[in-house]
Amino acid sequence: MNRRTDSSPQELSRRDFLGFASAAVGLWIPARWATASASGDPAPRSLLESEHLPLLQVPAVTKNGAKVPIIVQMDHPMTPDHHITSVQVVNRRDPVPSKGTFYFTPGNGRVYVSFQARMHHGASEVSATADCNRHGPWSATRAITIPEDGGG
Secondary structure, three states: OOOOOOOOOOOOOHHHHHHHHHHHHHHHOOOOOEOOOOOOOOOOOOHHHHHHOOEEEEOOEOOOOOOEEEEEEEOOOOEOOEOEEEEEEEOOOOOOOEEEEEEOOHHHOOEEEEEEEOOOOEEEEEEEEEEEOOOEEEEEEEEEEEOHHHOO
């Protein structure tokens, strides 16, 4: 009767790891980034607006256009009958305007996207458009400036 007790730590799934990593990145982001509350958006918002307007975070000024951090998140229900189906991030002034399209299902649990994108130098605007399966598209826009010698 030789019993083996497994005292090894529980394995971390890939999904759990990505969830922890994105949460850690969210805690690390500098406070100087533009957010919806600090960007001059009109206040107060209705419940419908606060659920549907994407919270788009980009630095107002960055020196390196090759790696511009972008975060889009939302406090939106993710139920089968009411959820965000996709988020598109665009910089129309850039030579490559589309920065990404991200698709969601209720199984995702929440809307959160964090990535880096290459952007051309100069002043421009980054837009995030979230598509709700019940209420249609909702957009947020933030200005960004990249110096002449800092474009990607």
